[in-house]
Amino acid sequence: MSHHQVHYELFTRRTPQASWVLEMAGESRESVTLTAEELLKSGRSAVRVTKETLDPETGEYRSLTLLDKGVSAPQKKVKLPPATDTVCISPQDLYSVHSREKISRLLEDWLKLQGVTTFELLHRPDLAERLEASGSELLHVVQKLSVPESHETGQDLHELMRRWTGLIDRACTRLIQDGRKALFPVMTPENCLSLIDRLHEHPERAYIFGGALAAVLKGQRRSSTKLEILLSYAKLITAYLEAHADHEWALQVVEIPVTEIFGLRASLNEILGQNADLGDAMTVMTRMAAGREVAVIARSDARVARLMPPLAGVLGGYHDLIRDGHLSQLSFHISKRLVEELKSPRRLKPSDPEAEIETLRVLALCMTAAGRDEAQRDDIKDAFVERSKRLVSAEFVTSLLETAETPVEEADRLIWLCENMVGAANKRQAARWLSQIVGTAKFERHMRENSQSAAQRLLALAQMQGRVAAAALVDQDGREVSQKLGEIGNLIATDVKLLAHILRGGASAMQKFSMLLSFAAGQSAPFGPLSDQARAEAMKMLRDPDIRSGLSSQPQVLATLKPMMQAAGLAA
Numbered sequence: 001m002s003h004h005q006v007h008y009e010l011f012t013r014r015t016p017q018a019s020w021v022l023e024m025a026g027e028s029r030e031s032v033t034l035t036a037e038e039l040l041k042s043g044r045s046a047v048r049v050t051k052e053t054l055d056p057e058t059g060e061y062r063s064l065t066l067l068d069k070g071v072s073a074p075q076k077k078v079k080l081p082p083a084t085d086t087v088c089i090s091p092q093d094l095y096s097v098h099s100r101e102k103i104s105r106l107l108e109d110w111l112k113l114q115g116v117t118t119f120e121l122l123h124r125p126d127l128a129e130r131l132e133a134s135g136s137e138l139l140h141v142v143q144k145l146s147v148p149e150s151h152e153t154g155q156d157l158h159e160l161m162r163r164w165t166g167l168i169d170r171a172c173t174r175l176i177q178d179g180r181k182a183l184f185p186v187m188t189p190e191n192c193l194s195l196i197d198r199l200h201e202h203p204e205r206a207y208i209f210g211g212a213l214a215a216v217l218k219g220q221r222r223s224s225t226k227l228e229i230l231l232s233y234a235k236l237i238t239a240y241l242e243a244h245a246d247h248e249w250a251l252q253v254v255e256i257p258v259t260e261i262f263g264l265r266a267s268l269n270e271i272l273g274q275n276a277d278l279g280d281a282m283t284v285m286t287r288m289a290a291g292r293e294v295a296v297i298a299r300s301d302a303r304v305a306r307l308m309p310p311l312a313g314v315l316g317g318y319h320d321l322i323r324d325g326h327l328s329q330l331s332f333h334i335s336k337r338l339v340e341e342l343k344s345p346r347r348l349k350p351s352d353p354e355a356e357i358e359t360l361r362v363l364a365l366c367m368t369a370a371g372r373d374e375a376q377r378d379d380i381k382d383a384f385v386e387r388s389k390r391l392v393s394a395e396f397v398t399s400l401l402e403t404a405e406t407p408v409e410e411a412d413r414l415i416w417l418c419e420n421m422v423g424a425a426n427k428r429q430a431a432r433w434l435s436q437i438v439g440t441a442k443f444e445r446h447m448r449e450n451s452q453s454a455a456q457r458l459l460a461l462a463q464m465q466g467r468v469a470a471a472a473l474v475d476q477d478g479r480e481v482s483q484k485l486g487e488i489g490n491l492i493a494t495d496v497k498l499l500a501h502i503l504r505g506g507a508s509a510m511q512k513f514s515m516l517l518s519f520a521a522g523q524s525a526p527f528g529p530l531s532d533q534a535r536a537e538a539m540k541m542l543r544d545p546d547i548r549s550g551l552s553s554q555p556q557v558l559a560t561l562k563p564m565m566q567a568a569g570l571a572a
Contacts, residue, residue, distance in 0.1 A: 020048065101118070339383045364422070389423075418431060487528055490530040
């Protein structure tokens with residue numbers, strides 16, 4: 001083989017995901033290999049050197065890899081063929097929970113325009129005819145179904161579109177023909193129970209009963225009216241189930257449109273009124289889904305009782321059914337929607353940030369108590385962490401402080417915000433907002449110069465400091481705020497020479513000792529330089545034999561002072 005029949009090629013990749021690129025070709029193996037090593041050191045992700053030998057018989061080159069160094073390319077996921085042609089292969093498959101949810105998303109605008117739910121579309125022949133005649137609406141649905149499935153499975157797009165079109169045509173044809181054959185009986189409250197008995201052994205009892213129920217709802221566009229009608233049938237059936245437990249399937253059919261209606265955002269707004277906001281809707285949904293837990297908490301928490309009063313009317317009817325152990329799917333979907341709304345960007349109370357914090361606190365208390373298992377409680381906690389992120393945003397904090405008249409009121413609102421935060425990062429951000437207010441000269445000046453007495457100002461600082469400690473902020477953040485409050489308290493006491501007045505005043509020794517203890521224990525003044533000085537003075541007084549004998553001779557006084565002495569570190 002001649003010298004010209006062999007050469008060497010150098011390929012490189014700039015990143016692990018990039019394709020191989022030919023950098024150079026040469027007849028010197030040493031030169032090409034050396035260049036490859038230099039390119040690898042200079043930042044190339046990977047290099048490869050191949051020996052290319054010409055086959056004189058075929059005229060083609062045979063390739064042999066001599067060098068392959070660097071980061072390997074990530075392995076591509078292998079597309080597995082689908083177990084079945086599509087998720088839905090027969091018209092009956094369109095009635096499953098998963099299929100109904102997908103239909104609701106794909107036909108959301110059309111359903112809203114018609115004023116119907118997915119359940120009604122799947123059980124009313126007139127709606128099937130209307131949808132079939134729409135043409136472009138169905139074409140869009142087929143495209144939305146076929147394109148993602150084609151990308152995921154690798155199947156031919158046009159074949160999938162033909163398959164989905166055929167399935168939808170068969171489903172519409174079946175429903176229209178069943179309507180013409182009068183398969184769906186006329187149902188009234190009077191014959192409802194006898195109809196359930198007659199259909200009990202029928203293989204398609206849910207489909208036929210659903211058609212009869214959908215016909216009852218025909219002509220009703222208002223969600224509130226539909227819910228009233230469905231509630232009347234649900235009550236009939238639940239009473240009937242006491243003696244016929246095996247007929248539970250009928251209540252499950254009624255539950256489907258109820259769940260779909262409550263899943264519509266406009267439904268609760270229609271029932272609660274145009275002035276209802278997301279916070280109102282969520283408190284109502286929580287009361288419905290967790291009525292038993294809310295009732296227990298409301299007996300001991302006035303805020304819960306005020307924000308989540310007992311439900312009346314149609315909402316009260318569904319609340320009672322859920323409380324009695326019925327409509328489990330409705331309860332599940334309401335709980336799921338509550339979590340989704342918490343994670344959404346919508347404000348609970350757009351015009352009232354203080355009410356938003358209060359509503360969120362009540363929701364957290366009730367939803368956590370209603371969590372069925374550890375996994376659900378974790379989901380609820382994650383949702384509140386996500387919602388808390390929005391409460392520490394600059395926009396929300398600005399609206400929260402907008403109506404505050406004094407720096408003290410600003411600090412009070414931010415402490416309240418800290419108390420209601422979930423998640424370490426959110427608590428840290430809330431503490432930073434608080435620190436910015438407490439650390440300003442304006443806050444210090446207001447505390448030192450306002451018209452309240454020194455004792456009142458010191459008490460206010462002590463209460464703030466106690467709330468900051470109870471908010472369980474990250475250690476460093478909480479310490480900074482508490483330290484600043486303590487420093488301001490010391491400045492106030494220094495301004496009026498408070499300790500000197502107490503020690504030189506005309507009060508009895510026991511009264512002086514009691515006042516010093518209240519400062520040292522952080523009850524009448526914040527912990528800090530002032531409490532340290534008060535503790536030192538109390539220690540001196542405690543060495544006085546008169547004070548010691550007075551405490552010994554008055555057990556009731558000692559019992560009153562002992563908690564403060566323990567808090568101040570003067571007693572075990």
